[in-house]
Amino acid sequence: MPTRMSSFFLRTLREDPADAEVPSHRLLVRGGxxxxxxxxxxxxxxxxxxxxxxxxxxVREQMDAAGFxxxxxxxxxxxxxxxxxxxxxxxxDNVFRVKDRRDNDxxxxxxxxxxxTLTVKDLYDSYRDLPLAIYQIQTKYRDESRPxxxxxxxxxxxxxxxxxxxxxxAGLDASYERHRAAYESTFDRLGLEYVTVSAMSGAMGGSxxxxxxxPCDSGEDxxxxxxxxxxAANAEAVRFPVADPVDATDAPAAHVEDTPETPxxxxxxxxxxxxxxxxxxxxxxxxxxxxxxxVVMISQPDGTREPLAIGVPGDRDVDMKRLEAExxxxxxxxxxxxxxxxxxQLAKGYIGPGxxxxxxxxxxxxLDPRIAEGSRWITGANAPGNHVYDLVAGRxxxxxxxIDVADIREGDPCPNCGGDLTLARGIEVGHIFKLxxxxxxxxxxxxQDESGTNVVVTMGSYGIGVSRAVAAIVEQSxxxxxxxxxxxxxxxxxxxxxxxxxxxxxxxxxxxxxxIEAAGMSVLYDxxxxxxxxxxxxxDLLGMPTIVVVGRGLKNxxxxxxxxxxxxxxxxxxxxxxxxxxxxxxxx
RNA sequence: CGGGAUGUAGCGCAGCUUGGUUAGCGCGCCUCGUUCGGGACGAGGAGGUCGGCGGUUCGAAUCCGCCCAUCCCGACCA
Numbered sequence: 296m297p298t299r300m301s302s303f304f305l306r307t308l309r310e311d312p313a314d315a316e317v318p319s320h321r322l323l324v325r326g327g328x329x330x331x332x333x334x335x336x337x338x339x340x341x342x343x344x345x346x347x348x349x350x351x352x353x354v355r356e357q358m359d360a361a362g363f364x365x366x367x368x369x370x371x372x373x374x375x376x377x378x379x380x381x382x383x384x385x386x387x388d389n390v391f392r393v394k395d396r397r398d399n400d401x402x403x404x405x406x407x408x409x410x411x412t413l414t415v416k417d418l419y420d421s422y423r424d425l426p427l428a429i430y431q432i433q434t435k436y437r438d439e440s441r442p443x444x445x446x447x448x449x450x451x452x453x454x455x456x457x458x459x460x461x462x463x464x465a466g467l468d469a470s471y472e473r474h475r476a477a478y479e480s481t482f483d484r485l486g487l488e489y490v491t492v493s494a495m496s497g498a499m500g501g502s503x504x505x506x507x508x509x510p511c512d513s514g515e516d517x518x519x520x521x522x523x524x525x526x527a528a529n530a531e532a533v534r535f536p537v538a539d540p541v542d543a544t545d546a547p548a549a550h551v552e553d554t555p556e557t558p559x560x561x562x563x564x565x566x567x568x569x570x571x572x573x574x575x576x577x578x579x580x581x582x583x584x585x586x587x588x589x590v591v592m593i594s595q596p597d598g599t600r601e602p603l604a605i606g607v608p609g610d611r612d613v614d615m616k617r618l619e620a621e622x623x624x625x626x627x628x629x630x631x632x633x634x635x636x637x638x639x640q641l642a643k644g645y646i647g648p649g650x651x652x653x654x655x656x657x658x659x660x661x662l663d664p665r666i667a668e669g670s671r672w673i674t675g676a677n678a679p680g681n682h683v684y685d686l687v688a689g690r691x692x693x694x695x696x697x698i699d700v701a702d703i704r705e706g707d708p709c710p711n712c713g714g715d716l717t718l719a720r721g722i723e724v725g726h727i728f729k730l731x732x733x734x735x736x737x738x739x740x741x742x743q744d745e746s747g748t749n750v751v752v753t754m755g756s757y758g759i760g761v762s763r764a765v766a767a768i769v770e771q772s773x774x775x776x777x778x779x780x781x782x783x784x785x786x787x788x789x790x791x792x793x794x795x796x797x798x799x800x801x802x803x804x805x806x807x808x809x810x811i812e813a814a815g816m817s818v819l820y821d822x823x824x825x826x827x828x829x830x831x832x833x834x835d836l837l838g839m840p841t842i843v844v845v846g847r848g849l850k851n852x853x854x855x856x857x858x859x860x861x862x863x864x865x866x867x868x869x870x871x872x873x874x875x876x877x878x879x880x881x882x883x
Numbered sequence: 884c885g886g887g888a889u890g891u892a893g894c895g896c897a898g899c900u901u902g903g904u905u906a907g908c909g910c911g912c913c914u915c916g917u918u919c920g921g922g923a924c925g926a927g928g929a930g931g932u933c934g935g936c937g938g939u940u941c942g943a944a945u946c947c948g949c950c951c952a953u954c955c956c957g958a959c960c961a
Contacts (some may be wrong), residue, residue, distance in 0.1 A: 309910055309922065310895050314954050325894095334934035334953070388884095389959075406961090440884070440959065454961045506961095515960080615958060627958080629885095723961060794920045828921040835921090846920055855920090 297808040297818035298787065300833075304341050307833050316544060316668045317513040319769035320445025322778050326836050335442025335450030342837065343765070345786035347453075350764050351432055353484050354455050361477035363457055364427040368410045370434050374400035376409035376738070391450075403436035408756060411458040415752070416740040422462050422750065422828040425742065426470055430457035432761060444513060446766035447722060453762040458730075459755035462744065467729055467753045471503065474757045478507055478725050483766060486781025488771055490721060492527040494728070504532075507759075508721030509767040516723050517616075519703060523714025530718070531620035534699050535710050538667035544689045546671050549880050555680040558644025560585050560609040563682060567673065573684070585609030586666065586674035586686070588646045588653060591618070602630070602638065604646070604653045606674075607663040611701040618700040640677065647675035647683060648692035650658045661698035668694060722767045723760070730754040772860075779836030782883050788816035789876060790839035790859075790883030794827035794846035804845045807854065807872060811843075814873045816880070835859070840883070841876060844878050 305327045314331075315321040323329045328343030339347050355365065371393070377383040383402075391403040404410075411429065417512035419427070419454045432455045442450050475491075482489045487509050494506040506529055508516055517530040552573060557563040560582045567573045567580040574580070587609040594600045605613055619627050635641055640652045645654065654660035666672075676683040688694055707716045721839035732751045734740070741749040760767075765784075772779045780786070791808055793800040801822065808818045821830045821840060827846070844855040851867045856875060867875050 306893080306911080308894055313895065316955075367893095388924060435961075437960070441957095443955085448960080452961065456961080619958070623959090629958095726961065758961050763961055796919065826921085826923060828919095828923080831921045833922085844920080 297812060299822040300819065300821040301823050303819070307836055310386075312456055315445060317444045317770065318773050319447060319513070321448060321767035322769055322773055322836070323766065326778060326838070330447060331445075333450075335439060335448070337446060337451075338450060342786045346765050346780070346784050347762060349784040349786070350768075351453070351455075351761050353465060354481055354759055354761055354764075355432065357477050357481040357484065358430050358455065360480075361428075361473055363430045365431060365475070366412075366414075366429055367431050368404070368407050370404050370436065372402055372404045372407075372410065374402065376413055377402070381410070381737070389437050389439065391438050404433070405435055405437045407431070407433065408454060408730070409738065411456075412738045412740050412754070415458075415460055416738060419460075422742050422744045425460055425462050425752070426466050427460040428457060428470055428473070430455060430757075437784060440693070444515075444766075446762055447513065447770075448515070449762070452760065455759040455761050457755075457757040459757070460740075460752050461754075462742065462750060462752065464753060467731075467755055470755050471727060471729055474727050474755065475505070475774055476713045478727060478757070479758065481759065482507060482509075482724065484783050485767060485768060486772065486783055487724065487764065489724065490518065490520065490527055492520075492529050492532070493720075494529040494532045494726065504726070504742065505725075506723050507725030509724050509764075509771060510719055510721045511767070511770040512643075512720060513770055514720035514722045516721050516722055517703075517718060519716040521709035521712060521714045521716055524709060524712040526709050526711040530614070530703050531617050531643045533617075533710065533716075534701055535664050537697060538670070539662040540668035540689070541670055541843070543669035543671070546669075546687050546690070547685045549683050549686045549691045551676045551681055551683045553680060554682045557682065558678070560587060561794075563673065564609075580673070582610035583608050584673055586647070586672035587605075588648075588660075588675060589613045590630045590634075590641060590646065591657065592630055593622050594628050595624075595830065600628075602634065602658045605663070605698055605700060606648070606653075606657045606660065606662045606666060607701045608665055611663070611665075613700055614702040617702075618698075620642055621698065621700055642675065642677050642679050644770075645675035645677060645679055645681060646868055647677055647686070649677050652677050654693060654695045659696075661696040662688070662694055663701050664697050664699050664700070722763065724764050724767050724769065727757045728755065730756045763802065773838070776832070777836030780838045780840060781869045782840050782880060785838070785840055787819035787839050788880065789818045789841050789843055790821065790834045790837065791818050791843045791845070792821035792827075793829040794830065794832055794844055795849065796824065800849060801843050803849055803854075803869070807843065807845065807869065810873050811876060814877055816876060841879060843872070 307327050308325045311321050312324045315324055323592045327340055329339055332338055374383055390405050393401045434451060435454045438453055439450050442448055461467045461470055488511050489507045492508055494504045508518055519530060519533055520527040542567050554566055557566050563585060564580050564582055587607050589605045591603055592600050593603050607613060635643055651657045666688050670688050672686050673682055673684050674686055688830045702794045705718050709716050732753050735752045735754055742752060744750045769778050789811055791804055808820050811818050838859060840859050842857040842859055848854055848866050852869050854869050854872060855864050857864045
């Protein structure tokens, strides 16, 4: 039986919801696929649920095909295991915490590493049981400080998470590769365009890590890709090589100059160019000649705070996102007036390297990799209104450490081949990484090897944002009129409507609907007593891949078949309709 | 958590500055009629704790205070 719109639980909105910004949010709400219940929490209405389940089905089929085994943990989790890995604290405000009637702590699981690990530990003891790869498709909860963009980033969302367990690094490599291949086939089937970029392993600890990003304007992740080689990385993970040392034997001695009213790079550059005693003969000073020192506070989950100074070329800013990624799970805070008061050696606006100030016994001081040993700089002289010129890195102050957190720009040299980097945005729909032994060690997951020795298991962790993928598909596949579903996840194969209200139209549509369904395709039949325009617009909005119109061609025994994606329309005789639809579906 | 904005019917909004009958418009919904291939038309109707609490006042959607909530921009993640 076709689903009849006259009785289908669906209401489309004529106007965009006021709170929806990104296309997926706007269209999913307007099309009656989802409905907001609370910030970041949504109801899946019948149409949306069909899409969601199709996505979930594809994910499950590809996991099963790869030989991974599905299980299901609770979403409501006791505190204990998270103590062992220290994450009850580390996750901070991002977890929904609840108590039972006896005042025991529970949480709504934001992730399940501990439970996978502990369950394997419970059941397995021998190397002969490995390798193992298990997964679940689970509702996860994260009390995001700022949920946004509708389904793209909710506080309740569905994630497929897998874990692999291997005896050694070679085994982990193999498990990782199997997951990568499974992910590629999954996203291919979902009709998602994606790029694979290398990524930091983030809060979970570990080594190799790659993200699957669906490129689109609403993406929250910035990634770089090289125009010359196949290098691609999340902006947070890009690491530029340390610049080669330069010869500084001819460099003049460093000299402090009186530079009043120059607390910013721009004022400093302007003053330097404007004064005869400071101006260069060969060219103008630029911001890139200055060494900018940014002081921040690194705040650990346990509450300890430590100041950190970062030196970058003055034409660059510190990218806070990259900096945060570097110190996870610690949080980076701006230096407050109180912090400055507690460090009186820091002259705001005139901070520079110096004994007991930055480095050399003072605040921990790390330099951008572009600052070569032997390079000359203008920087703060640690006194208001004073800068030091011709300060040579490595000669006048030691290079105590490096940190690569400056902003990345279009055209920056590729760390791999030196070609030009491009910047783009994408939605993280998948993430695979080699966890290593962190959880296994913390939770004491070992197996006996052939010699009877206990060996710590090495793990991999692999996620797919199932609910997020629904939104990502819309982000990539829509036009002004509405959504355009890939056939693999469409809620219905065919959207059938009558343009014309005679009994003949209805009878023809009924019989065609039955034929189409008999051929194995699902039909959403718009049998409503609405004007043709309303039906056409709803059909475009709802986005089934094929729209069949029983209209003015009826008298000739023809219907119109419209391809939602291309907009192409063809008149097809009744008796050729099913054949046409089957052929179209097969071609897609 | 910082910055900005908003809260009035299922959805989108006006009214608030300058307090005053029964709180209004469009969409959607119900009834009747007309229309019938790209969000038709007429007539009639249903639907509201005006975010909450407190205050000022003869009288508060409107003024004041506090609170709550939501959205957007920045810092976090599938």
